[in-house]
Amino acid sequence: MENYEENNEEKNENTALVGIHDEALQHFNNVQSALRDERKQCLEDRRFYSIAGAQWEGRLGEQFENRPRLEVNKIHLSVIRIINEYRRNRITVDFKSKDGSDMSALSETCDGLYRSDEQDSVADEAYDNGFEEAVAGGIGAWRLRADYENEYDDEDDYQRVKIEPIFDADTSVYFDLNAKRQDKSDAKWCFVITSMTVQSYKAEFGDDPASWDKTVSDREFDWNTQDVVYVAEYYKIEEHTEKITIFTSLLEGEEKRIKESEFKEDPELRSKILSQGYAEDRTRKVKRKKVHKYILSGNKILEDCGCIAGTEIPIVMVYGKRWFVDNIERAMGHVRLSKDPQRLKNMQLSKLAELSALSSTEKPIVTPEQIAGHEQMWTDDNIKEFPYLLLNPIEDADGNTMASPPIGYTRNPQIAPALAALLQLTDQDMRDILGNPEAGEKIAANISGDAISQIQDRIDMQTYIYMSNMAKAMKRSGEIWLSISKDIYVEENRTMKTINEAGDTKSVILSQAGIGEDGGVESKNDLSKAKFEVFADVGPASSTRKQATVKALTEMMRVVTDPQDLKVLSSMIMLNMEGEGVDDLRGYYRNQLIRIGAVEPTEEEAQQLAAEAANAKPSAEENFLNAEATKSEAQAQKAHADIVLNVAKTEETQAKTVEILAGVDRDDREQLMESVEKINQAVKEGQTQESINAE
Secondary structure, eight states, X not given: OHHHHHHHHHHHHHHHHHHHHHHHHHHHHHHHHHHHHHHHHHHHHHHHHHSTTGGGTTHHHHHTTTSOOOOOOHHHHHHHHHHHHHHXXXXXXXXXXXXXXXXXXXXXXXXXXXXXXXXXXXXXXXHHHHHHHHHHTSEEEEEEEEEESOTTOTTOOOEEEEEEEESSHHHHEEEOTTOOSTTOTTOSEEEEEEEEEHHHHHHHHSSOOOOOOTTTOOOOOOSBOSSEEEEEEEEEEEEEEEEEEEEEETTTOOEEEEEHHHHHHOTTHHHHHHHTTEEEEEEEEEEEEEEEEEEEOXXXXXXXXXXXXXXXXXXXXXXXXXXXXXXXEEEEOSSGGGXXXXXXXXXXXXXXXXXXXXXXXXXXXXXGGGGTTOHHHHHHHHHHOOSXXXXXXXXXXXXXXXXXXXSEEOOOOOOOHHHHHHHHHHHHHHHHHHTOTHHHHOOOTTSOHHHHHHHHHHHHHHHHHHHHHHHHHHHHHHHHHHHHHHHHOOOTTEEEEEEOTTOOEEEEEETEEEEOTTSSEEEETOGGGOOEEEEOOOOOTTSOHHXXXXXXXXXXXXXXXXXXXXXXXXXXXXXXXXXXXXXXHHHHHHHHHHHTTSSOOOHHHHHHHHHHHHHOOOOHHHHHHHHHHHHHHHHHHHHHHHHHHHHHHHHHHHHXXXXXXXXXOHHHHHHHHHHHHHHHHHHHTTOOHHHHHHO
């Protein structure tokens, strides 16, 4: 009976996977059919600027068969310039609180962990590849995934987020056709296609690949050819609704939110909560989202990877230029609009090269009879440069010998005026389309720095769209990273490496118990509480932010006169200086700024300052001031003691006076009372006992 149930469950599971496979292939067929032509253009653009000979591919190359086919690839230089501008001004992400609450410590932890994951996974390779493909062809991509920190240690269960490149994104990454947002945050599914050799496929999956029978199927993509097999990563968003029950404390009004799944795990949980002084307040339904990953081939699902970490599809798209036309997503980069001028220039230069390869010497035109017997001499003339050449005389009809000059001469090749004019127009068209990058690289002695900066700014504005779209992709990358990190960075007291803005390596302890500001116990660096928005800013591409900061601070120093302010500004300039061997110098000036209160110290720096203050020896001036304070305090204590003594003496005198009055007559009592009043008055005025007796 048990075997029957197990077999039945396995059969149902296989049936479900077959249904998912059919659904996935239908999705892919639809998106690949809709985007095939557009993605093909993106691929052609990338080939056009990067592969030698690609600018003559197609019918144009056939027309120039057996003729010079030169390439002067100006597009390549323009694309490389944009790529270099990005690499000099890399964009990173910043996590900030959604509701404006002070979560600076946790935000700084997330910033440092993200930089650390970038460094450990060599994320620059993924960013650079994605950006270059976007600038050249229009579409680039990279992926994020959770992986074990040490894959070769079976006892190390810690995971880290890795950022990896996706190559040929224009032909390998396909999102849901209904996803209209640029960052694809509204997508329900995604494919990442990878090609493998037949041998690699057999070694990894253990079976022979099967191709689709096109006589039966209407699918247009060949999953299997003689050379390669295509395997797809299929990411699918799964949403479900979960019931939440909210309990409210009868004494403090505190709320507890319990999931329906928790009640199923512990049937007595409800009664336990009610016994703790809580009352059931209300219920609500909450939507939950998770990402299911499959690996499939053309004929089956190869692996069901289950639900992966995070709630977002971990694929980041970056576009050069993007828009929707006729409900189809279209994209292009810096190459497409300049392809025709580039082809035209190549044709013109090839024609000029062909003309220049022809002989520039006028050659005589003769009859065969004139050079009969002298053919070798005329043939060797270009090499031996004979002082003269021989011709046979020609006889007329009467048999008389006649002079026999050449009957004509060849002409030198001439460049058509239209070709010369077209060369100039083509150069101007390419400069206009590519943004005239040469203008920003020319430095004239009589042009001011501001004028040069304005020229560079105009050039930057033509490439700013690529930097802006890269910033959107980086923002999405940060959102996906945070989603994954909240699932895998959950170990208590786990020590992890972080990197601050200056590039210094630090460490942080996750979910560490500590004392909060209200005196209660709280968990520090708990990423499950990280409710952040992600920002990725980009400025002008002609200068880095630090260079702009140095320039602004230098301008401020011209109008500031206070010595303390000048010291702060000069220290900030040194703090933002870049170059080899300045790290120690930057650290020195940061310490100076922290000590005068111009820069907010980190938690570690604040602890170090407190320790230094506790162990510091007082200076001579501080010793003198402490001694004077002690002396003044002693004098004050002595004066207070004298007052207390005088008051005690007064009270003793009054007591004796009462005792004496009890034994004297009324007249003597009045006289004695007058004496007592005089004594009291004298004590108040600070007179001595001798002066009282003398009076």
